[in-house]
Amino acid sequence: MKQLVDNFYLNAFILIIIGYLIGSFPSAYIAGKIKKINILEVGSKNIGGMNTFTSVGKIAGVFVIILDMGKGFLSAWLAYKFSGQIAISLFALAAAMVGHNWMIYIGFKGGKGLSTLIGGLLYLSAFSILFLYIIFVPIFLFITKDVYLGQAAALFTFSFFMWGWTKNFWWLIFGIIVTAIYFIKSFPLIKSYYLDNRREVYGLLKKIFKPIFKEDK
Secondary structure, eight states, X not given: OOOSSSSHHHHHHHHHHHHHHHHTOOHHHHXXXXXXXXXXXXXTOOOSHHHHXXXXXXXXXXXXXXXXHHHHHHHHHHHHHTTOOHHHHHHHHHHHHHHHHSBGGGTSBOOOOHHHHHHHHHHHHHHHHHIIIXXXXXXXXXXXXXXXXXXXXXXXXXXXXXXXXHOOHHHHHHHHHHHHHHHHHHHHHHHHHHHSOOOOOOHHHHHHTGGGSOOOO
């Protein structure tokens, strides 16, 4: 295993910074600009794959989602390749998610980072994605009746699951950090859930769980 620099802590710091810079790559913003659309001003105004899909175009949206997943995968892979430490890979992935949510190249605007998270998990523990999105997310969508609050709760619970499954305490630390990153970015929407009685659920999920969701007024 070859490190970027000989000092362990400096090497870890560099890899985490690289993760942030990779995560900051504004794929959705660029896709919008190619179509002469400012994604910051259309749809949900979120710089992510879903808003690209609905506001820029389906093909562009798919490419952006793949690129955003690639940012997480690449950050985790590089960190492990040049450190050999799962903990550093996890922190680099968290940094990539921070980068995606607050992109340095476009004034610290960004998305919510879930595609980037999934891409990193695909490298670090692909099987865990099934537990997160087949078990935890549906359960908490059912309980909370809200996609943002539900996903935040699912990520928090997932942290403890991964700790128990892998017997690696760093997964718990990583999961709590990721939950905090997602919660901070989604806080205005989660807050509106309580203040405005909002029920914002993606179309497919609304169909699946239609009996328990109130229709938006």
